[in-house]
Amino acid sequence: MASHSPARSMVRTFIRNYSAPVDSSIPANKLKYVPTSGTYPKGFRVSGTHVGVKASNTSKPDLAFVTSDTPASAAAVFTTNKFQAAPVQVSKAVLQSRGGANLRSIIINSGCANAVTGKGGMEDAQAMSDTATAQFQQSSQPEDDNLGSTSLVMSTGVIGQRLPIKKILTGIPTAYQNLDNDHNAWLTTAKAICTTDTFPKLLSTTFTLPSTSHRGTQYTLAGMTKGAGMIHPNMATLLGILCTDAPISPGAAQSLLTDAVNKSFNSISIDGDTSTNDTVALLANGAASPSPDAPAVPDDPSDQDYAAMASVLTSFAQRLSQLVVRDGEGATKFVQVTVRRAPSHADAKAIASTIARSPLVKTALYGKDANWGRILCAIGYTPGISPDAVVPGKTNVSFVPAETSKSKDEGVLDLLVNGEPEAVDEDRAARLLEDEDLEIVVDLGTGDQEAKYWFCDFSHEYVTINGDYRT
Amino acid sequence: MASHSPARSMVRTFIRNYSAPVDSSIPANKLKYVPTSGTYPKGFRVSGTHVGVKASNTSKPDLAFVTSDTPASAAAVFTTNKFQAAPVQVSKAVLQSRGGANLRSIIINSGCANAVTGKGGMEDAQAMSDTATAQFQQSSQPEDDNLGSTSLVMSTGVIGQRLPIKKILTGIPTAYQNLDNDHNAWLTTAKAICTTDTFPKLLSTTFTLPSTSHRGTQYTLAGMTKGAGMIHPNMATLLGILCTDAPISPGAAQSLLTDAVNKSFNSISIDGDTSTNDTVALLANGAASPSPDAPAVPDDPSDQDYAAMASVLTSFAQRLSQLVVRDGEGATKFVQVTVRRAPSHADAKAIASTIARSPLVKTALYGKDANWGRILCAIGYTPGISPDAVVPGKTNVSFVPAETSKSKDEGVLDLLVNGEPEAVDEDRAARLLEDEDLEIVVDLGTGDQEAKYWFCDFSHEYVTINGDYRT
Numbered sequence: 057m058a059s060h061s062p063a064r065s066m067v068r069t070f071i072r073n074y075s076a077p078v079d080s081s082i083p084a085n086k087l088k089y090v091p092t093s094g095t096y097p098k099g100f101r102v103s104g105t106h107v108g109v110k111a112s113n114t115s116k117p118d119l120a121f122v123t124s125d126t127p128a129s130a131a132a133v134f135t136t137n138k139f140q141a142a143p144v145q146v147s148k149a150v151l152q153s154r155g156g157a158n159l160r161s162i163i164i165n166s167g168c169a170n171a172v173t174g175k176g177g178m179e180d181a182q183a184m185s186d187t188a189t190a191q192f193q194q195s196s197q198p199e200d201d202n203l204g205s206t207s208l209v210m211s212t213g214v215i216g217q218r219l220p221i222k223k224i225l226t227g228i229p230t231a232y233q234n235l236d237n238d239h240n241a242w243l244t245t246a247k248a249i250c251t252t253d254t255f256p257k258l259l260s261t262t263f264t265l266p267s268t269s270h271r272g273t274q275y276t277l278a279g280m281t282k283g284a285g286m287i288h289p290n291m292a293t294l295l296g297i298l299c300t301d302a303p304i305s306p307g308a309a310q311s312l313l314t315d316a317v318n319k320s321f322n323s324i325s326i327d328g329d330t331s332t333n334d335t336v337a338l339l340a341n342g343a344a345s346p347s348p349d350a351p352a353v354p355d356d357p358s359d360q361d362y363a364a365m366a367s368v369l370t371s372f373a374q375r376l377s378q379l380v381v382r383d384g385e386g387a388t389k390f391v392q393v394t395v396r397r398a399p400s401h402a403d404a405k406a407i408a409s410t411i412a413r414s415p416l417v418k419t420a421l422y423g424k425d426a427n428w429g430r431i432l433c434a435i436g437y438t439p440g441i442s443p444d445a446v447v448p449g450k451t452n453v454s455f456v457p458a459e460t461s462k463s464k465d466e467g468v469l470d471l472l473v474n475g476e477p478e479a480v481d482e483d484r485a486a487r488l489l490e491d492e493d494l495e496i497v498v499d500l501g502t503g504d505q506e507a508k509y510w511f512c513d514f515s516h517e518y519v520t521i522n523g524d525y526r527t
Numbered sequence: 528m529a530s531h532s533p534a535r536s537m538v539r540t541f542i543r544n545y546s547a548p549v550d551s552s553i554p555a556n557k558l559k560y561v562p563t564s565g566t567y568p569k570g571f572r573v574s575g576t577h578v579g580v581k582a583s584n585t586s587k588p589d590l591a592f593v594t595s596d597t598p599a600s601a602a603a604v605f606t607t608n609k610f611q612a613a614p615v616q617v618s619k620a621v622l623q624s625r626g627g628a629n630l631r632s633i634i635i636n637s638g639c640a641n642a643v644t645g646k647g648g649m650e651d652a653q654a655m656s657d658t659a660t661a662q663f664q665q666s667s668q669p670e671d672d673n674l675g676s677t678s679l680v681m682s683t684g685v686i687g688q689r690l691p692i693k694k695i696l697t698g699i700p701t702a703y704q705n706l707d708n709d710h711n712a713w714l715t716t717a718k719a720i721c722t723t724d725t726f727p728k729l730l731s732t733t734f735t736l737p738s739t740s741h742r743g744t745q746y747t748l749a750g751m752t753k754g755a756g757m758i759h760p761n762m763a764t765l766l767g768i769l770c771t772d773a774p775i776s777p778g779a780a781q782s783l784l785t786d787a788v789n790k791s792f793n794s795i796s797i798d799g800d801t802s803t804n805d806t807v808a809l810l811a812n813g814a815a816s817p818s819p820d821a822p823a824v825p826d827d828p829s830d831q832d833y834a835a836m837a838s839v840l841t842s843f844a845q846r847l848s849q850l851v852v853r854d855g856e857g858a859t860k861f862v863q864v865t866v867r868r869a870p871s872h873a874d875a876k877a878i879a880s881t882i883a884r885s886p887l888v889k890t891a892l893y894g895k896d897a898n899w900g901r902i903l904c905a906i907g908y909t910p911g912i913s914p915d916a917v918v919p920g921k922t923n924v925s926f927v928p929a930e931t932s933k934s935k936d937e938g939v940l941d942l943l944v945n946g947e948p949e950a951v952d953e954d955r956a957a958r959l960l961e962d963e964d965l966e967i968v969v970d971l972g973t974g975d976q977e978a979k980y981w982f983c984d985f986s987h988e989y990v991t992i993n994g995d996y997r998t
Contacts, residue, residue: 122617136916138907172903172919174947215900217947332904366808415886419990430684433803436608446609448643476645477687519890 067288075253077118085492086255089379094239095261097276097301099125099343103224103234104248107227109167109213109220109521118250119224121188121231122297123161128341129352130159132208132310133317135334141171141215142181144335148207150185157186158185160206162337163188163228164249169293170211171332182222185209191232210295210335211284212251248282249295257379258280263368264298264359266303269350275302276344277372281321281336281378285460296321296336296382296383298373303342308356308362311337312369320373323405324381325412327512336373381510386517392510395497399503403445407498408509410438421494426485428453428471435498449475450501453488455485458493467496548718548725549587556963557726560850565710565731566692567572569749570596570814573712575706578698580638580691588719590695591635592659592702593768598629600823601811603679604788606805610965612642612686613652615806617955618679621656624691627777631677631859633808634659635720636752640764641682641690642803651692656680658696662703678831681766681806683722683753717751720766726835728752728850734839736773736832740821747815748843752792752807752947754851765851767792767807774813778826779833781851783840784809791844794876796982807824807844852981857988859891863981864967866892870974873894874916885981889942892965897956899924906962906969920946921972926956945972 082090101526104117134144150159163184170177188207210220235241246256264270278296295315304312317336336379353361382390393411411417414434420427424471431453435446453472457464469488471476480490490503553561576586605615605620621630634655641648659678682690706712731749750769767788775783788807813823824832853861864882866888869875882888885905890915891898902924906917924943928935940959941949960966 139903141920169900172943172948212966213900215904216943226581287691291555298911320550332900334909422990427686429640429643429803432610433608433686436610436803448610451610454533472643472687475643477643514886514990519893519985519987519990 060527062081064259071396072124072504077250077256079361084254086383089257089382090255091243091258091260093237093277094258094278095243095262096237096242096260096278097299097341098240099301100278101125101235101237102245103231103236104228104244104246105231107165107223109165109223109268110451113167118166119227119231120245120248120316121161121228121235121473122164122166122245122299123235124159124299126480127158127160127206128338128339128345128421129306130154130208131313131339132157132335132337133314133321135332137332137335139172139332140208141169141211142173142177143170143184143209143211144333145178145208146181146185147229147337148333150208153361154206155160156202156204156310157209158203158279159339160192161188162208162210162339163461164210164295164297165219165224166212166251168211168213168217168248169215169244169333171215173216173218181209181211183221184228188230190352191229195430208337210296210333211220212249212333215332242278242280244355249280249282251282252292253383254387255383257376257383259372261368261372261381266352266364267361270346270361272344275300277368277464279376281376283383294336296373296376298336298338298369300338300340301342301344302340302365303345303350303352304340304353304365305354308365309338309340312362312366313356313367315366315496316373317368319370320377321510323507323508324377325409325430327507331467339372354459380508381512383513386515386520388492388515389511389513391421391496391512392494392508393498394499394506394508395500396506398500398504398507399442399445401505401507403441403503404505404507405473405509407443407445407500408439408507410434411496411498412509414513415514418511421489421521422513423514424486424489425479426471426482426489431496431498432472445502446500447502451475452499452501454497454499455488456497457488458491458495458497460493461488461491463487463491489521531939543940546703548558548721548727553726554819555675558856560728561726561855562710562714562729562731565713565729565749565765566733566747567708567710567713567731567749568770568812568814570812571749571770571810572596572706572708572996573716573940574702574707575715576698576702576705576729578912580636580694586640590702591716591719592632592699592706593635593716593770593810594632595770595810597811597814598631598677599810599814600775600780601625601627601630601679601808601810602777602784603806603808604792606803608803610643612640612656612682612802612804613648613651614680614682615645615804616649617652618658618806618808621676621679625677626659629674629677630679630810631660631663632682632980633679635681635766636685636695636766637689637720637722638683639684639688639690640686640804642686644687645687645953647689651690652680652682654692654696655699657892658699661801662700679808681804683720683764690732690876706960712892713751714750719875720751720753723856724753724854726854728847730843730847730850732839732843736824737835738832739904741817741832742810744815746771746818747773750843752847752851754854764831765792765807767844769807769809769840771809771811772815773811774816774821775811775835775836776823776825779824780809780811780827783833783837786837787841789842790841790846792982794879794978795848796980802929816957849981850955851973852920852983855983857991858983859986860984861964862892862967862979862983863979864969865977865979866969866971866973867977869971869976869978870913871915872976872978874912874974874997875976875978876980877912878906878909878916878971878986879978879980881905882967883980886985889982889985892960893986895957895960897926897942897951897953897960898969901967902967903943916973917971918973922946923972925968925970926959927966927968928959929962929966930960931964932962933959952965
């Protein structure tokens with residue numbers, strides 16, 4: 057180990073902060089992903105407040121509060137990890153108790169995951185939810201409906217440590233007072249949920265719904281997320297919060313969100329690890345409805361508003377989740393892998409996921425090495441796919457330059473055609489791999505289904521960050 | 528990327544050679560794993576010869592030849608990767624054609640995997656096998672039996688490049704002339720199969736069989752293997768060659784080897800990648816039999832000789848495969864994970880494997896961080912286990928000091944007891960993690976089955992080695 061010290065101490069200078077990034081610390085190449093303005097949904101107010109969950113954090117916001125002025129439909133997708141953190145269990149119970157209706161807020165802390173904290177941890181999560189709920193009861197807002205908490209709760213950070221719960225509970229009234237609806241409030245809130253993220257992840261967009269009742273009404277969708285390690289489907293230490301002022305029925309909110317997450321947050325990988333805390337939630341308050349009579353989007357995939365909403369939400373969730381990959385711990389590359397002509401979507405996604413998780417593929421990309429053998433290898437050991445999905449003699453692998461690539465005009469670079477290696481122009485490959493963005497296309501030639509997946513490389517900095525996380 | 532250059536160039540000084548290690552290059556802490564003497568099985572002669580598969584290799588042995596003076600039973604376990612390298616396909620055909628009987632040799636090159644090389648690659652692999660076979664036909668050895676090749680073939684190295692086949696075919700007669708049966712010959716042969724290995728992996732042992740016909744006869748088992756990346760069950764760029772002078776029937780050789788490999792070479796992980804070339808083969812020539820009439824070990828698990836042979840072979844294969852983990856690319860830790868009180872062996876092995884593959888667990892171990900939350904997390908997201916295998920309130924996780932640990936007298940360090948975190952003595956944890964060797968015990972409390980698994984950590988050096996491999 058001693059012999060590693062010089063290298064490690066050099067790498068250490070690249071270590072991130074483990075709380076909200078300040079503007080001056082955002083890497084120059086990431087600044088373009090931080091919006092300087094936005095259009096935010098009506099009837100939502102948000103805040104990011106410093107409470108000092110980690111004693112070492114003396115100034116940065118670490119308590120986020122996302123609220124709706126009126127009761128909102130709510131839905132969430134939770135981690136599938138068997139060890140579900142206390143906030144996950146509490147949020148599930150709150151959603152279930154309310155049938156996804158009449159939620160008011162989401163209270164989130166960074167710095168401590170409140171996971172594997174036993175009975176005490178459950179009490180802490182419930183106290184966060186109850187204290188957030190109480191803010192609305194003490195105000196002039198609509199009365200409590202006796203269904204208990206109206207607030208979901210999320211936590212992210214180190215596992216196995218108890219929350220400094222007094223600090224958090226004392227901070228919630230301050231967080232309530234800090235609520236606002238301008239760009240600065242949304243950006244500060246997005247910062248407050250960060251852990252090892254190097255930049256806050258915030259997006260907003262406007263859209264319309266096609267049915268007569270909604271035609272001509274502009275709706276807004278805003279969302280924030282955080283990474284940046286332990287990211288893999290189903291899911292990771294990943295939080296996502298989506299808010300819209302469109303009216304959506306509770307059932308539709310859940311099915312729309314589940315589908316969007318499967319094609320976005322569950323189609324990205326940083327390191328293949330899946331955490332105890334992951335939650336993506338959607339609040340829809342209908343505050344931009346043209347009239348109180350305008351019908352909420354129904355839970356019916358054949359409905360035209362449902363279909364439009366599904367398209368908007370999926371595309372938005374994809375853009376949001378891609379920001380997590382952009383900020384993957386230690387990442388220097390952003391890679392889209394497309395697996396096409398597979399017998400089923402499940403086969404295509406399994407193969408894409410296996411490529412995205414392969415440490416050998418990821419280190420080759422970091423080393424800017426067009427080592428397609430490792431990609432092929434990963435295709436070949438994908439577990440659980442149908443027997444006829446991969447036929448060596450039908451397999452094609454190509455690199456496609458990104459839209460932003462300097463070598464875009466040179467077009468697609470075929471590496472393997474029908475199972476036979478091409479004589480690869482290594483100079484061209486090297487130029488392609490100089491780009492931050494790259495697309496890998498795998499054409500299986502055994503069906504007509506496709507899946508996309510987004511991932512990053514494995515670098516020295518990933519090892520440094522994750523070898524040092526707790527210290 | 529520019530900002531990484533200083534760190535990378537420092538780390539670069541730790542890069543390995545990509546061909547056989549010379550004695551002077553073996554790291555001091557690995558020298559203890561290289562035997563200085565051995566007892567080798569009767570009737571086997573081996574050699575390691577330089578042919579220069581890689582043009583940059585001007586002197587180190589890269590062609591290994593393992594031969595039996597008389598026809599031997601043979602068995603092999605091959606990679607499950609869909610893209611099976613040419614030598615894997617040829618070896619399978621040779622074994623099948625002969626029904627596992629009357630094999631004479633294994634010819635192995637390092638430096639090029641002859642994988643994904645199309646029809647030409649198949650011809651090259653067949654030519655290697657045929658040329659090896661021809662050596663015996665040209666000598667005074669027993670005549671050809673008209674069943675075709677008597678030689679298995681293995682290759683390891685970069686994927687997708689053709690072999691310099693003329694160099695190899697020209698080198699095989701030299702390799703035949705170099706055959707010998709002393710320790711130096713075995714060690715040189717073990718070196719010739721290495722790629723990124725920092726030390727040759729060679730073991731030998733003696734044993735007896737309990738039945739009357741064999742009692743009092745000393746048999747010998749010798750084996751060599753190579754790693755060191757792309758190691759994960761079913762399997763990896765991993766070659767293993769086992770030779771014994773005990774008589775074993777072809778059927779018994781295959782079932783004994785399959786079982787031993789499942790508990791050894793298929794229970795280790797370096798990085799979770801599974802290669803196109805992996806092969807572990809066993810040759811048994813019966814040369815130490817007390818008489819030509821002594822019965823071969825039969826393919827019958829209830830037979831006492833079979834049971835004794837199974838125990839010897841499994842334990843030997845475990846020791847041999849552990850050497851691969853000791854030499855995991857960039858590894859600084861050797862970790863045994865034991866998952867016990869599981870509902871089934873499959874559940875226990877799946878959980879152990881998931882822990883062994885988690886980049887977050889592996890980087891925490893590199894950072895000497897007792898971050899049991901990441902272990903728990905990996906337990907919790909293990910795919911495909913029975914629904915009742917993991918019950919958070921019954922889960923226990925401990926660190927156990929290795930036999931060689933300075934803190935061995937301090938005993939077991941409990942991290943999680945029945946799902947509740949212990950107040951961990953971080954100083955004790957730090958002392959435990961100073962050791963190269965560590966055991967992690969996961970007690971699920973949901974059954975009575977157990978599995979063991981061996982793995983290493985993820986270090987900066989792993990990234991360096993694999994980011995630079997081809998260049």
